[in-house]
Structures are given as structure tokens and as C-alpha cells.
Amino acid sequence: AKAVAGESEVPFFSISGSEFVEMFVGMGAAKVRDLFKQAKEKAPCIVFIDEIDAIGKKRGGAAIGGNDERENTLNQLLTEMDGFGTDTNVIVIAATNRADILDKALMRAGRFDRSIYVDLPEMHERREIFDVHLAKIKLAPDIDRDFLAKQTPGFSGADIANVCNEAALIAARNNHEFVTKQDFLDAVDRIIGGLEKKNKAIKPSEKKRVAFHEAGHATISWLVEHAAPLLKVTIVPRGRSLGAAWYLPEERSLTTTEQMLDEICATLGGRAAEEVAFGNISTGALSDLERVTKQAQAMVTIYGLSENIGNISYYDSSGQSEYSFGKPYSEETAKKIDVEIKDIIENQYQRAVTILHENRDKLDALAQKLLEKEVIFREDLEEIFGKRAWDPELTERPVTEAVVENTPENTSSEDPQESQN
Numbered sequence: 001a002k003a004v005a006g007e008s009e010v011p012f013f014s015i016s017g018s019e020f021v022e023m024f025v026g027m028g029a030a031k032v033r034d035l036f037k038q039a040k041e042k043a044p045c046i047v048f049i050d051e052i053d054a055i056g057k058k059r060g061g062a063a064i065g066g067n068d069e070r071e072n073t074l075n076q077l078l079t080e081m082d083g084f085g086t087d088t089n090v091i092v093i094a095a096t097n098r099a100d101i102l103d104k105a106l107m108r109a110g111r112f113d114r115s116i117y118v119d120l121p122e123m124h125e126r127r128e129i130f131d132v133h134l135a136k137i138k139l140a141p142d143i144d145r146d147f148l149a150k151q152t153p154g155f156s157g158a159d160i161a162n163v164c165n166e167a168a169l170i171a172a173r174n175n176h177e178f179v180t181k182q183d184f185l186d187a188v189d190r191i192i193g194g195l196e197k198k199n200k201a202i203k204p205s206e207k208k209r210v211a212f213h214e215a216g217h218a219t220i221s222w223l224v225e226h227a228a229p230l231l232k233v234t235i236v237p238r239g240r241s242l243g244a245a246w247y248l249p250e251e252r253s254l255t256t257t258e259q260m261l262d263e264i265c266a267t268l269g270g271r272a273a274e275e276v277a278f279g280n281i282s283t284g285a286l287s288d289l290e291r292v293t294k295q296a297q298a299m300v301t302i303y304g305l306s307e308n309i310g311n312i313s314y315y316d317s318s319g320q321s322e323y324s325f326g327k328p329y330s331e332e333t334a335k336k337i338d339v340e341i342k343d344i345i346e347n348q349y350q351r352a353v354t355i356l357h358e359n360r361d362k363l364d365a366l367a368q369k370l371l372e373k374e375v376i377f378r379e380d381l382e383e384i385f386g387k388r389a390w391d392p393e394l395t396e397r398p399v400t401e402a403v404v405e406n407t408p409e410n411t412s413s414e415d416p417q418e419s420q421n
Contacts, residue, residue: 018051020054022069029072031073043090052094130160137167151185164187171183215366216272216352224355228248232378234375263295300337308340316328
């Protein structure tokens with residue numbers, strides 16, 4: 001908004017939505033009137049309201065009766081935006097990441113009649129964001145911005161700024177003259193997985209279980225076609241996880257049923273490996289189970305990918321469902337949905353167990369290598385399994401440099417073994 005005003009060579013007013021929220025009745029509306037009075041005096045100009053959802057939420061929600069100050073403020077804003085004469089050149093730009101809860105009257109033509117959706121950056125956009133933040137850093141000559149953009153799928157502009165800052169700190173800590181490629185990779189690891197805890201005391205029996213758990217993920221993701229290519233596996237504790245498998249997910253706009261099922265199977269590979277190797281299971285798969293449950297729920301209730309439930313979606317993009325008292329389906333359908341979600345997860349778990357039984361010798365070899373080296377890369381998997389048939393484009397890259405997962409997510413358990421995306 002500031003850049004638009006600068007290029008247009010007009011005055012620029014900036015205010016946050018929360019600044020209109022007042023304790024005294026009528027003050028919020030008065031502030032809106034005052035803002036637009038100043039803007040009209042300086043017209044043509046641009047007014048920018050940040051976090052518009054602070055005053056722009058849907059009306060008629062929880063507050064019934066009495067005087068709702070926020071609604072009065074919103075009404076005044078609607079009146080001011082609608083009341084421009086043809087000679088009043090005031091343009092209002094607003095921002096929020098909760099566009100789904102805004103009042104419909106605010107979004108109609110004549111008020112905010114053009115909405116611009118700012119999504120997470122694509123690979124070429126991430127490269128340009130890196131250019132901005134790397135300008136302030138003393139870089140090693142071999143830094144490849146395309147490589148850095150590939151290693152950060154799902155990162156926002158703020159995340160990329162954080163990576164650059166963290167890489168500079170790591171380089172300073174290691175007394176490097178320049179920020180090297182390895183510093184950047186360590187920074188990505190640090191942001192996604194948390195700080196390494198090499199001094200954490202873990203029993204040998206637990207360490208062996210963690211090694212088999214991570215080897216299970218690596219094995220399944222290598223042997224099923226649509227799983228994200230695995231790049232690094234570690235049993236060094238990070239943050240709240242005892243081990244982690246790192247992937248470089250494919251950036252795709254559409255996902256097929258087969259791709260989702262393969263991802264669920266790979267995510268359950270850790271627990272399946274524990275059952276195959278030890279004959280029992282542990283609490284270490286908490287974040288895995290949370291993730292596959294959400295994926296299976298989305299398949300059945302949102303994307304209509306379940307044959308038994310059919311081509312039905314219970315997702316409400318308008319956000320109206322929060323005011324309804326019941327679920328959008330009957331009790332009988334709820335039971336069917338529960339059964340379908342359980343079936344999807346259990347079928348993929350059994351598939352993972354079967355694959356691991358068939359490749360037990362390779363699973364053991366991989367777990368042994370993990371126990372010896374603590375961190376293994378793609379090339380170590382290629383030694384044991386051979387080349388991955390459906391991944392030709394990744395075989396040329398130096399695999400020891402690729403260490404990325406999709407998005408960071410904390411879990412609430414005592415000792416989850418996964419730092420999954």
C-alpha cells in the first residue's frame with residue numbers, strides 16, 4: 001500500500017484495525033469519521049487499514065441485545081466507504097489473514113470490491129525474496145539462489161528472512177568468513193526441526209527403537225511411488241522429537257487419491273517398523289498419527305475421495321457453519337465417516353507392515369547404519385535399495401546437501417519421534 005502511494009505520489013494514511021476498538025461508546029465510530037475527514041482533506045490519497053478483521057467481523061454473532069461497540073464502528077466504516085462523492089479520490093486498502101470472517105457488506109462492490117489473495121511464494125518467487133534478504137549478508141561465492149529456493153517449499157517471506165538471519169548467526173558461531181551453503185542448510189534444519197540436543201541422554205534400547213522407527217519411514221517412502229522424496233534421516237534429538245525424517249515435497253496444485261494414500265502409508269512406516277522389528281509399538285508416533293488422521297478426515301469429509309461416502313464435501317468455505325447448531329450430516333453418516341477414516345488408516349498401516357516384512361533385511365541394514373552414523377542421506381539409501389525408479393530428476397543432485405521438510409509443526413507429547421511436515 002505504501003509503495004502504491006509512493007508510485008502515485010499521493011499522501012498515505014496507515015492505521016491498524018485494533019486502534020478503532022475503544023472502551024468508551026461511540027469513540028470507535030468517531031475515530032473512523034476523523035480518519036476519513038483527514039483523508040478527504042488530503043485527497044487524492046490512499047488509506048491503509050491493517051488487520052481489518054478487528055472491526056470487520058460478521059455482524060449478528062454472539063452479542064445479542066445491548067450496545068455492540070464493534071458493530072457501531074463497522075457500520076460507520078461502511079457508511080464512510082459508501083458515502084464517497086464522485087469527486088472524492090480516497091482509495092482504501094486493507095489487509096487481513098482472516099478474510100473468511102469478514103462481514104459480507106464490507107466485501108461488496110463499491111466498498112472493498114477487489115480482493116487480492118497473497119499465497120505462499122512459488123519457487124521463482126522465493127528466489128527473488130532470497131535476493132532481497134541475501135543483499136545484506138556476506139556470502140560464499142558458490143551460493144546458488146535457485147538451490148536455496150528449492151530447499152524451502154512452503155516457506156513464507158518471513159520464514160525466508162529468518163533462514164537468512166539464522167544462517168548468518170550459524171556462520172558467525174563457526175567463525176566462517178562467509179555464509180556458506182552448509183550454514184543455510186543447517187539454518188533450514190534449525191527452523192523446521194528445532195535445536196539439536198546431542199547431549200540428551202537416551203537409553204540404548206530407546207535409541208534402537210528410534211532408529212527402526214526412522215528407518216521405517218525411509219524404507220516406505222523409498223518403495224512407494226507417490227511419497228515425497230526422502231533426503232535425510234536423523235536420530236539426533238531436535239526440539240521435542242527424538243528423530244526426524246526430512247523430505248522435499250513436490251509443489252503441486254492437485255493431489256490424487258493414490259498420492260494421499262502413499263503419503264499416509266509412508267507416515268505410518270515408523271510405527272509399522274516398530275511392530276515388525278520389536279513386536280510391539282510405542283508412544284513415539286504421536287505426530288504421525290495426528291497427521292494421518294487429519295489427512296484421512298480431509299479425504300472423506302472435504303475432498304470426496306471415499307467411495308462409501310461418495311462425492312460429497314462437508315467443507316464450508318463461506319464460514320457460515322460456525323453459526324449452525326449441528327453437524328451438516330446425520331448420526332448414521334457420522335458413523336460411516338468414522339468407519340471410513342479408520343479403514344483408510346488401517347489399510348495403509350497393514351500395507352506398510354507388509355512392505356517392511358518383504359524388505360526386512362534392508363530395514364535392518366538401514367537401522368544399523370542409522371545407529372552407527374546417526375545421520376544418513378539419500379546416497380546411503382541408494383546403497384541399500386538401489387536407485388529409486390520413479391525419481392530420475394533427483395538422482396543427479398548432490399544429495400548430502402538437501403535437508404528439507406515442508407512446514408514446521410510442534411506436538412504436545414512427551415517424546416514424539418517424528419518431526420513430520
